[in-house]
Amino acid sequence: MVYDDVNKKWIPSGSSSGLSKVQLYHHQVNNTFRVVGRKLQDHEIVINCAILKGLKYNQATVTFHQWRDNKQVYGLNFSSKDDADAFARAMLQALDVL
Numbered sequence: 001m002v003y004d005d006v007n008k009k010w011i012p013s014g015s016s017s018g019l020s021k022v023q024l025y026h027h028q029v030n031n032t033f034r035v036v037g038r039k040l041q042d043h044e045i046v047i048n049c050a051i052l053k054g055l056k057y058n059q060a061t062v063t064f065h066q067w068r069d070n071k072q073v074y075g076l077n078f079s080s081k082d083d084a085d086a087f088a089r090a091m092l093q094a095l096d097v098l
């Protein structure tokens with residue numbers, strides 16, 4: 001999800017709401033990280049953002065985590081606590097090595 005600052009509400013990222021698979025990629029060569037989310041149904045890329053050193057990953061609730069870059073605020077509304085925990089662990093490990 002992305003935050004619509006004008007209307008002060010979260011909107012689905014991409015062309016429609018629906019479940020997506022969100023992955024954290026590590027580019028070994030230059031030690032960079034990127035979050036990429038794809039819709040399960042049609043593989044539409046719904047999130048594609050670089051994770052930079054010093055990023056603050058906010059676990060607002062057990063299943064809703066968020067972060068911001070200079071352009072927008074991203075929110076991940078996880079289907080389960082386990083998914084949220086797994087993603088948060090990977091994100092925090094990435095932030096540790098950046």
Ligand SMILES: CC(=O)N[C@@H](Cc1ccccc1Cl)C(=O)N1CCC[C@]12C=C[C@@H]1CC[C@@H](C(=O)N3CC[C@@H]4C=C[C@H]5[C@H](C)C[C@@H](C(=O)O)N5C(=O)[C@H]43)N1C2=O
Nearest residue numbers: 001003010056057058060061064066067068073074075077
């Ligand atoms: C300093 C800073 O940047 N701070 C950011 C957060 C942050 C901190 C540190 C580092 C980075 C970031 Cl990003 C912040 O506070 N921001 C970023 C933009 C929005 C917000 C501002 C105000 C509101 C108030 C309430 C809360 C909100 O949005 N919350 C709460 C949990 C709750 C869970 C789920 C989602 C649900 C999917 C739909 C909707 C629903 O429940 O209807 N909803 C929500 O309502 C969700 N806000 C925010 O997060």
